[in-house]
Amino acid sequence: MKDQAEQLRHIVARLRQKDMDRGNARIITVTSGKGGVGKTSLTANLGICLVQMGYKVIIIDGDFGLANIDLMLGIVSRYGLKELILGQMELNQVILEGPSGIKFISGGSGMRELINLGSHQLDNFLKKIDELNDMADIVLIDTGAGATDNVVKMALAAHEIVLVVTPEPTSITDAYALTKIITSIRKDVDLRLIINRVRSAAEAEDILDKFTKTVRNFLGVNVGTLGSVYDDIHVSRSIREQVPYLVSYPNCRASRQVEYIAKRLIEQDTGDGRNNQGLVSYFRRFLDFFQI
Ligand SMILES: Nc1ncnc2c1ncn2[C@@H]1O[C@H](COP(=O)(O)OP(=O)(O)OP(=O)(O)O)[C@@H](O)[C@H]1O
């Protein structure tokens, strides 16, 4: 393991020198403490909304376990991140197009392979990632749930984290626990909440208020917000129908709220940290964290 870490450090240093790191896509990781709170469905619909607004968006399915962004977009994918990482496929073979022209790369066990890549393969992979970077204004990375090693590292590597919570007490305490871990490693992290499945605006306000105050008082960190989404029957219906609600039910409450969230996401882009960011450095940082 130590040898491998040393090898990775070496590759990372070499790539840094090569200055491949010129991308300026916004890399946003969507994560949560507890599972099943709506990350994947939010990511898919938010991505489509941003595409409809004119942005070039690529979703990367970073869920190690139950990769399912393709299902939510109604596309059957046979290949994805894993094949790209292993060098078995080219970018144009693994980037699929979903409704409204949203682009995505499906996941599965891909990230695991990345950690074990040899230097030549890693080099090749990062070159492809660099191309991908040029193709996107915004990259949304949908992660699995929880404070597992991989999720924390994927979140830390991004410069923007969207944390999805629901009003369930366990979802809130798990989100707090994840925030604590993330901010203990990186205090400057840009963390914003989406409160999903709320029953009223007051409920959303209340959760937001308590969460941000608790995090500020106990962890000394400011957490922002992007908005909330109501518990809406169209969400589960659209998942069953495998057509995102933004496409099939554009006027439902969830669609309008996702539109609001997408606008906030654009408005709240300060551009900070775009220099020297991009996907190549995202993956480098992700690998760097594995050496800790
Ligand atoms: N706003 C909503 N209104 C109603 N139901 C919702 C809403 N958001 C999510 N759901 C329900 O929650 C379920 C889980 O959603 P989703 O798969 O997007 O969660 P997830 O956080 O990605 O889960 P995992 O942690 O397993 O990846 C969906 O099948 C859907 O029925």
Ligand SMILES: [Mg+2]
């Ligand atoms: Mg999911």
